[in-house]
Amino acid sequence: MFRTRTIAAAATAAAAGLLLLPSQAQAAGSVHLYKIYYDSPGTDTRSNTSLNGEWVQIANTTAYAVNLRGWTLTDASSHKYTFGNFTLGRGKTVTVHTGRGTNTAAHLYQGRAAYVWNNDRDTATLKKSNGTRVDTCSYNSTRVDYVWC
Template identity: 50%
Template sequence: MRFLPLALSAAALAVVLVPVVPAQAAALPAVQFMKIYYNSPGSPDNGANSSLNGEWAQLKNTTRKAISLKGWTLRDKTSASDHVYTFGAFTLGAGKTVTVRTGKGTDTSTIRYWGRSGGTFAYIWNQTADTGYIRNPSGKLIDSCSYNSSRVESVNCL
């Protein structure tokens, strides 16, 4: 019976010494926002394609394996269905980034185009405050990035 308090003290000490993983060490999402450039040069304007392409979101594959983004979505906070970009057949290489521009253009391995046009209502990212969301094909939220400032033109999401 004399050893019971000692055993309980040792057990309590073991619980206290369990390592705690700091928040910074938590696993990164497989694909995360790097940056959202929401106030394109020259805006406000008439929504010319060059200005639409001046706003963009950049995503990074944080893993050591290529990820198929087919069916993944990128969107802003609005519930408008035309504010959703859905990736077609596209693979993002390990550690690589892809930039999704709002306007029209020819897709490459590093740049995708939302394909929007139609003047000032074609912009996706609000100039003062918004939130971007990345979801996998099953709709699971993978990452988000918010901003609330009209004093700068972009937000670093890391």
């Protein structure tokens, strides 16, 4: 009888504990748009420094590294950045800058000579290499220079 009660108590505790756990989707995490800094500081001069002052951050909240090879980042005007062979580590973010620079594990560069992200409104879309939409983030503001997605 003691064994039956112990098993029943354990089952009840386990069932109660399940109610406190995050959903599977939350527990699994995601690769998603994290922040867009769409209005680089100062005057828009198209200098490389100014171009790199606008950027998009992508976060990986999964428990594993994700290879973004062939994934795309686009704006509402269809400016497209395609990721090369780049792996985003678990729990890491990568900042995708508009201008030129040397790619690292934390910073990628589109190599553009013109701005991508509109200063008043735009939509960022992240897609897998097969075209499946992973995330979108829109903004419609001139009060701040960035948006948290």
